[in-house]
Amino acid sequence: MKKFILNLRLFWEGALLSYIALFHWLRPAQYLATMIWGPLASMLFFVFLGTYATGSDSASFYVIGNALQTIALSGIFGVTMSIGGDRWSGTLPYLFGAPANRFMMFTGRALMHLLNGVLGAIIGLTWGVLLFGLDLGRANPLALTLIILVATFSTSGMGLLMGCLSLITRNVMFVNNTVFFLLLVFSGANIELSRMPAWGQAISQVLPLTRSIASARRVIAGGSLSSVVPLLLVEFMIGMSYLLAGYLLFRWFEFQAKRRDTLEAM
């Protein structure tokens, strides 16, 4: 029991402190620019591009897709930087030298970004309602909440995997940016999956967000929770797979870094 409480504390404190450390350099204006203004501008771009391509009736398709895509900002960039930050600030050797539970330490890095992701999606949908008349009247609130939670979990799983890369490469922002933009294309946020070639559809099936975006569109159109549960289960499993792959890599990198004495190599 004592060990359990200790691990829980480690999880919570790791989550809180890594988040504070990540944003310690931010001022409110920068936080707002990154979390509210940036996603809004991106949404405006893709909604206008989409409606230019397919007509103004399809605005909700792009609004929902891009509101959910906002989650990836926290899930991928936030989580990755929380893990990579230990390397840049020179605290990685202390972290790996501690006898703490690695799984708690690793997954704790994602917690605050899960909450941030939920907030981002809510803000995105609110922009959709205010600016593009998105109708949430027929949406089941419980189903929509569940979809957002599953989406934040799956993108954070991918973020944890990307975060591990930040332990071995200096170019993690290149990888992160590329993954984020690939999600914009292949998650179905901006294109019907059926319009993509077979190889594009195959990529979309192994990405987070693909199924949660499809589920959100279905639920907002009046679909029931039960109609999207199978999609959400698969999305959850995809997130779990990324998380476990990330954890295994984390342990492997720790082992390699200790063996080769490259913990602080840049």
Added chain:
Amino acid sequence: MNLKTLRDYGRVIFYAAEMALRSNLTDSFVLFGILVQPIIIALLAFWMLGDRGGEYIIFVVIGSGMTGLWTSCLFISGNSITQERWTGTLELMVSTPTPVSVIVIGKILSNVLQSLASMVLSYTLAIVIFGYVPTINQPVLFTISLLLTILSYACFGLLISPVFVLNPDVQRLQNGLEFPVYVLCGFMFPIALLPGWTTPLSYILSPYWAARALHATSSQWNGLGEVALSWAAMVALSLIYLMLSSLLFKRLLRRARLDATLNIQ
């Protein structure tokens, strides 16, 4: 200013451009902004606008290239002075006999020229993936428009780089400035889709006129009058940017010499 000084400045511009190019080629963030992001946006737009027919392929090529140019202008040219601050060389640069603005011109010209690679890559993507060879309606006028685009982006870069150094609060908003310009400048769709009150904002941005001239000469030809208007607007705005930039550089140097706060982040 005599001929020798001009020649010396030309040499500084050339070497500053060369150094910027070499440095950028090893910077993964720069490579992402110039090469990867425009290609992904082009791919997305090709699929989204595919039903509108072949003529839109060149529209997408130009538009996605313009996004690459702006991203590069904002993050690379915009940081061309800040970068020196990060590496601790800003004080040295300010204290050289060559004006700082001349060095920055070299860096920014290099950035703008290498950003044109994004347009070339989008063009190649259209051929390789979509099997369509985009054609340009008015090649000569397009070339002139492209040259003026390079000039106007360089002037815009010269304006924002001292702004970012003098006002770190503005630089903190940098991430949020990328997409609004994509929207306001009509890179990928006409600004007629936007609310009317945004139109004056588009008009004061030279990338809007650059996009308008390039789209008009490549695929949406509406006569020489529209292109000439875009050229005139680009030149006029570039001159205004240069004048403002000159004032900002003076302020930057004054601050460097009087306040000694250049290296304060």
